[in-house]
Amino acid sequence: xxxxxxxxxxxxxxxxxxxxAHPNAVFLGxxxxxxxxxxxxxxxxxxxxxxxxxxFSKIESLPDGGIRVGAGVRNSDLAADRTVRERYPVLSQxxxxxxxxxLRNLATTAGNLLQRTRCxxxxxxxxxxxxxxxxxGCSAIDGHNRDHAILGASDQxxxxxxxxxxxxxxxxxxxxxxLGRQGERRISAVDFHRLPGDAAQRDSMLEHGExxxxxxxxxxxxxxxxxxxxxxxxxxxxxxxVSVAAALEVRSGxxxxxxxxxxxxxxxxxxARRAEAALRGAPATExxxxxxxxxxxxxxKVLKHNAFKIPLARNTLRMVLRQLAQGGR
Amino acid sequence: xxxxxxxxxxxxxxxxxxxxxxxxLDALREHLGVTAAKKGCDHGQCGACTVLLDGRRVTTCLSxxxxxxxxxxxxxxxxxxxxxxxxxxxxxxEQDALQCGYCTPGQICSALGMLDEAQAGHxxxxxxxxAAPAELSDEEIRERMSGxxxxxxxxxxxxxxxxxxxxxxxxx
Ligand SMILES: Cc1cc2nc3c(=O)[nH]c(=O)nc-3n(C[C@H](O)[C@H](O)[C@H](O)COP(=O)(O)OP(=O)(O)OC[C@H]3O[C@@H](n4cnc5c(N)ncnc54)[C@H](O)[C@@H]3O)c2cc1C
Ligand code: SF4
Ligand code: FES
Ligand code: FES
Numbered sequence: 001x002x003x004x005x006x007x008x009x010x011x012x013x014x015x016x017x018x019x020x021a022h023p024n025a026v027f028l029g030x031x032x033x034x035x036x037x038x039x040x041x042x043x044x045x046x047x048x049x050x051x052x053x054x055x056f057s058k059i060e061s062l063p064d065g066g067i068r069v070g071a072g073v074r075n076s077d078l079a080a081d082r083t084v085r086e087r088y089p090v091l092s093q094x095x096x097x098x099x100x101x102x103l104r105n106l107a108t109t110a111g112n113l114l115q116r117t118r119c120x121x122x123x124x125x126x127x128x129x130x131x132x133x134x135x136x137g138c139s140a141i142d143g144h145n146r147d148h149a150i151l152g153a154s155d156q157x158x159x160x161x162x163x164x165x166x167x168x169x170x171x172x173x174x175x176x177x178x179l180g181r182q183g184e185r186r187i188s189a190v191d192f193h194r195l196p197g198d199a200a201q202r203d204s205m206l207e208h209g210e211x212x213x214x215x216x217x218x219x220x221x222x223x224x225x226x227x228x229x230x231x232x233x234x235x236x237x238x239x240x241x242v243s244v245a246a247a248l249e250v251r252s253g254x255x256x257x258x259x260x261x262x263x264x265x266x267x268x269x270x271x272a273r274r275a276e277a278a279l280r281g282a283p284a285t286e287x288x289x290x291x292x293x294x295x296x297x298x299x300x301k302v303l304k305h306n307a308f309k310i311p312l313a314r315n316t317l318r319m320v321l322r323q324l325a326q327g328g329r
Numbered sequence: 330x331x332x333x334x335x336x337x338x339x340x341x342x343x344x345x346x347x348x349x350x351x352x353x354l355d356a357l358r359e360h361l362g363v364t365a366a367k368k369g370c371d372h373g374q375c376g377a378c379t380v381l382l383d384g385r386r387v388t389t390c391l392s393x394x395x396x397x398x399x400x401x402x403x404x405x406x407x408x409x410x411x412x413x414x415x416x417x418x419x420x421x422x423e424q425d426a427l428q429c430g431y432c433t434p435g436q437i438c439s440a441l442g443m444l445d446e447a448q449a450g451h452x453x454x455x456x457x458x459x460a461a462p463a464e465l466s467d468e469e470i471r472e473r474m475s476g477x478x479x480x481x482x483x484x485x486x487x488x489x490x491x492x493x494x495x496x497x498x499x500x501x
Contacts, residue, residue: 003330004349004350005330005349006349028393030391031391031393031396032373032391035352035391035392036372036373036391038350039371050396052396076385076446079451080446080451085452085459092452093454096454097454099476100376100388100477101386101439101443101446101474101476102379102386102387102439102442102476103387105382105442106387106392236472236475237475
């Protein structure tokens with residue numbers, strides 16, 4: 001591990017100033033991803049600015065009926081929050097489906113959003129990887145790519161984003177609030193992560209030195225009726241092969257409102273706008289669910305080992321919509 | 330780079346100077362000689378290094394010791410001051426909930442943290458309707474303990490030991 005200086009931030013703007021001024025500085029949250037990467041030789045920061053003691057560990061109500069989640073709120077506390085459980089159950093479930101109890105007690109909201117791909121080649125410094133070393137090539141495209149993307153990938157990178165929480169946030173129309181040297185800006189959760197294109201090294205729209213201070217959820221009535229379903233190789237404590245975050249409201253047999261995002265299929269949480277459009281106003285039937293899934297997956301491209309993800313995504317979405325329509329969550 | 334920190338470990342105030350790269354796990358084991366927390370994977374994947382940090386269960390292999398300055402750490406060793414076993418430790422013995430024992434200190438700290446979480450009404454991934462769980466079924470215990478791997482596969486008896494501890498809590 002490269003030696004580094006450690007500082008504990010006391011206020012947000014000086015934390016931003018410190019990191020922005022130093023090209024090799026990073027913020028430290030719970031450390032559960034960053035310290036792992038430092039051990040693996042993937043990250044070599046020279047200055048760590050610990051932001052966990054900043055006063056942004058609260059969950060507050062907003063005047064418009066939404067909530068504001070501080071960037072430092074631990075994943076376990078967010079999942080257990082009464083308001084979140086009642087009004088945004090998909091978010092609680094996504095958090096509880098991720099990592100383990102003892103990791104969720106450490107992991108922060110901001111750190112969870114910014115966790116990096118679990119692509120095995122990205123984590124192995126001895127092999128080429130465009131995300132880790134731009135221009136070196138992608139070992140996954142012709143390698144073991146069972147876990148990799150079926151939507152939105154490029155010939156530079158086929159990795160998927162590992163966060164469960166981020167999938168729920170994308171479905172919930174959340175906003176990420178960011179503080180930079182020029183002040184605050186707001187980025188919608190759907191646009192926060194990016195597709196790899198020809199810059200696989202960039203996971204998100206965040207610039208160096210920008211600090212996530214909060215995530216805001218809008219008042220969203222349909223969200224009270226939502227679910228997170230995660231398909232994985234074992235029953236617990238594993239990353240998603242495919243996951244679905246969905247909220248659905250059916251009135252008189254027709255889809256009144258709907259939100260859908262997929263996890264495990266792309267370089268970012270995949271908001272399923274085409275599926276939503278196919279559903280909105282349509283009868284809540286199996287046939288319509290199938291058509292909606294097909295509309296979303298029409299452009300899917302498979303690699304040698306991940307073709308199973310197309311039927312898995314399709315069937316998981318249909319099952320989730322059926323359950324939600326029947327009143328289960 | 331060096332840093333000086335103070336930790337309260339199993340009830341005792343300890344001050345030490347260490348390299349900023351030192352994890353909390355290595356600070357405990359290598360610097361303070363507190364070896365109850367075990368190193369299994371060193372990457373957050375196995376739970377062997379679990380302790381209670383300010384009362385909450387956490388892994389210690391991905392936490393930097395300097396970031397834990399001023400906190401209070403309880404390891405499985407600290408649960409048995411003067412050698413009197415904690416009821417959960419006793420339950421692990423009575424239920425034969427271990428073979429080699431390497432994962433056991435982490436299992437015990439994790440189970441204690443988990444029981445407090447359940448008591449505070451926290452749901453798990455398998456809790457119906459995200460309600461506060463009335464009682465912990467075996468399915469609930471397994472889900473909530475899934476961050477602690479046991480290479481010897483003592484899971485069945487680990488669940489039994491936790492069940493025994495819950496029953497003893499209910500009827501003091
Ligand atoms: C064994 C294991 C299993 C896991 N399984 C899952 C799973 O199933 N699903 C899942 O979703 N996740 C899983 N995770 C990942 C886990 O959720 C993340 O490691 C965690 O959420 C990261 O949060 P952190 O606070 O520890 O981030 P850190 O490791 O501290 O930081 C991560 C990144 O965020 C940056 N950062 C931190 N705070 C801020 C801020 N306020 N502003 C700007 N940048 C910031 C850091 O600089 C760093 O780049 C797993 C992890 C492990 C180790
Ligand atoms: S898929 Fe992306 S992260 Fe994985 S090896 Fe290729 S470039 Fe690297
Ligand atoms: S040693 Fe920390 S989780 Fe395995
Ligand atoms: S008893 Fe041997 S690893 Fe659990």
